[in-house]
Each structure stands twice: as structure tokens, then as C-alpha cells.
Amino acid sequence: MHVVSREEMQAIDRYTIGQIGLGGPLLMENAGRAVYDELAPNLKKGEKICVVLGKGNNGGDGFVAARMLLDSGVDEEVWLLPDPLEIKGDAAYHMNAFLKAGGRIRTIQEEREAFSQSIGEADLVIDALLGTGFQGTPYPECLEVIDQMNQSKATVVSVDLPSGVPANGEFFSHHAVAADLTLTLECPKLAQFVQPAARCFGEVRTLSIGIPEVSVQQAGVRRKVWREEDVRCTLPHRDPFSHKGSHGKGLLIAGSEQMSGAAFFSARAALRSGIGLLSLSVPDEVRPTIASHLPETMFMPRSALDFQGLSGIAIGPGLGREPEQADLVRRVLEYDSVPCVIDADGIYYLSGMTELLRKRKSPIVLTPHPGEMAHLLGTSVSEVEKSRFDVSKQFAEKFGVYLVLKGRNTIITAPDGGQVVNTTGNAALAKGGSGDVLTGILFAFLLQHGRTLDAVCNAVYLHGALADDLVKTGHSQLDVLATDLIEHIPPVLHHLYQKATC
């Protein structure tokens, strides 16, 4: 499933219409029908539906759905914000079809009070006011209608985008529709995954409107959502004749006196995620505390670090911020023979070492949260959050790294600028220790997958899926601990492997 910008969606539509030959009215018919089909199973005879239409093609989709609702036994009122004479092109085509099929249009501008009453009494509001064509701040008359939809007690279903949300997810401070359900057409838009836009969407379902894959390729889209089917066909399979050395020989440099737990979480998560051999380097004073909890782990003293014979190194969880840790990070970067994962305090030191990132040829995976990303760039968290996709892409391309920008909808960016959005996970993960678990899973996967990007995406997916499954099976979002995540790896991995397709 591809994730697109406004401009990419427009290019996709243009190619489909101009080169494939599927006309605009046909795509609009498909869009409106898909919206109707999604709603139809739950419609009740006589329920009051208020359809709110703008003057663009989003309104055109609304006309198609409204035409189908005419014969469904509901009590429908169709409200148009502009004058009908302002409706042009494909939307006018479907407005006429709606009228000829027996529909009646009322104009909001002319019957303000009746509109307020209609929306106040509605059970369901279909929001087809503004879609991908909207930019900037909604005109005052639009804002008024947006507020009325938000004040309504009805269920609000937005077509393509909640009206007033800019498709590219740029920061905005005006009101936008707060939908209960958004029916996104063909491809999720960037806004669905960034703040503050993401809060407006409610539940999201993506509906196919018959656009062929070639149109998306022609538009040069290089962003996708990572789904369970992607995981299933990229998980590594163990050779029956393999041995422990076949599944990665990793060194994890983690932990400090104050944060010994971080080393434990990462190490145990790596072991649960299939790493063949794990050596852990913690400060000498920490080792006795955690060694008894990690019987499967070997230990390498900090004073005798030896990278020979390893197949990967991970550094950072709970490392602490004493100046000598910077040298450890530098040594890992300078050892250019194996892939590495740099997390947490490891990332803290990178701002002074970005040239080393650029020079290193073996894969580097960085896993910053927005605060660490902001530190790395010398900017603020809000600047990072305002443009998560662009910030990630610029950094990953410039320094040739795999960047995992964590948060709700973690964004993974490859050195070539290709991006993947993760949709698993919930607020249970907003707790100390979660990131350490991710590092462990990611490190183990990195040493077992053929493609680095698959390893990273599968790790992020699994990490979120652990939290999702825990809150479905007896946990709340409050109580999940890092240890719960780790001990839940077996059933979730088992589930994913049961139907592995490739």
C-alpha cells in the first residue's frame, strides 16, 4: 500500500486518466461507489444522513455516494456549500446524474438555519467538502461548516481526507473535521501519519478505486506501508543444516551503572528474536547484576573489546553520557566490516561524527526518537515533528544510513530515500525500556535477513505488534512492561511464521 503526497496523487490520477484511459467520471464513480459500499452494510431504514459537499472533485465523490443512497431507504439530505452553478467538470457530471436520478440539492449559503437543523438531527454526516485539492487555511464559509460537522452528534465519515486537513500533513492551526471514520481513496496520504493532522482521521479504511499499479510507479512514489503480508514474505527461514554461527554473531555494547536494565532488555530481545550468538559488553560493575538473568549471553569486558569474527555490532541502549562512551561509538563506526545499529546514547554522540557515517560502507541503522533526532540535527523536537518524512529522507540520503524515526507511525528511510511507514503499535510502548527492546529485535533481525530494509521493517512491525497483541489479550496500555514485550515475542513470531508465504 503506497503512501502519497498531494502532488503524487494528482500525478497518479492524471496518468490513469490520460495514459490508461480510465476517465475522470469513471474514477469518481468508483470512488463514490466504494464509499457507498463501505457504508451500506450498516445503514438503517429511515436513518438521517446529511451529505456535505464542496465544489471540487471531493464533492463529486459525494454526489456519487448520494446518488446511491437515494435507493437505500435512508432519509438523506444533500447540502452543497457553493452555488450549483460553480460546480464544474467531473463533479458537474455527477451532480447532474444525481439530479436526474431524482436527487435534490440544498445550498448551505442560502439555507443556513435549515442546514444547522439538518446536521443537528443527522445520525450520519458524510464529509465531502474538501479533499486533496485543499491547501492553506479553509475559507471562512468552509470553516463554519467544518465547525458545524464537529459539533454534530452524528457519526462523521470523511471522504478521502477529513476536510481542512492538508494532504501533505504540513503544520496547521485552523479547525479541521474530526472524523470518526475516514475512507481514504486508493492510497493513504502523508497527513495520515503526522501530527497534528493524524488526530483528525479517526478510524481509517483505504478503498480501492481501480487505479492500476503502473500509475503509481509512473508517479515515482517510493513510500509504502509495511503490512503483515510484507512481514510474512520477508521473514528469514532457517536452513535445517544451520548452526549457531549461521544466525549472526553479534556484540551489544550497552548499559551503565544507572541503566543496567537497558542492556538486559536489548540482549534478551535479541536472543528471543533468533540471534545465533550474542556477546554483551557492559561495565564491569554491572556484569554481576545481570549475568545471572542472561544465561545464554557471553560477556566481553569493555577494556578488551574485540570486533574480529563478529557479524554485527549494536551500541547505545543505556550507555550513559560520560565522554569516554563517545570513543566507543567512534570505534564502532570506524570498524567498517560489519553492519551496526546505533541507538539512544549512542546517537547522542553522533552529531560530532557525521563524516564517519558518510564514509562507512557497511550498513548503519540509527533508531532515534524525535528528541534524539532533534539533537542530531541541532534543531527542536517540534521542527522534527512538523516534517517527519522530509527530515528523515534528507538525513538518510545525506549520510547514507537506514534511519528509524520512532513515534506513532515510525518512519523507516533507506539510504536511497525509499520510505516505509509502520502502523503497528500503541501508546503502551510510551514507556522506558520499549526502545531497548526494539534495538534488540532489530539487531537480531539484521543478522538474519538478507536485505537490511526488510530486517528493519520487520523488527519495527514486530515490536508494535507485540504491544497490540498484549492489549488485545489481557493487558491495558498502562501496564505493559518492556519485559512483557520480550516474553510476548514467541507467540507473535509463531503467528507470523505460521502463514509465512515466501
Ligand SMILES: NC(=O)C1=CN([C@@H]2O[C@H](COP(=O)(O)OP(=O)(O)OC[C@H]3O[C@@H](n4cnc5c(N)ncnc54)[C@H](O)[C@@H]3O)[C@@H](O)[C@H]2O)[C@@H](O)CC1
Ligand atoms: N480525477 C481525480 O482527480 C479524482 C479525484 N478524486 C477526488 O477529488 C479530490 C480532489 O479534488 P480537487 O482537486 O477538485 O479538490 P477538492 O475537492 O479536494 O477541494 C479543493 C476545492 O477546494 C477549493 N479550495 C482550495 N483551497 C481552499 C481553501 N483554502 N479553502 C476552501 N476551499 C479551497 C478549490 O477551489 C477546490 O474547488 C480527492 O480528494 C478525491 O476525493 C476522486 O474522485 C478520484 C478521481
Ligand SMILES: [K+]
Ligand atoms: K473530505
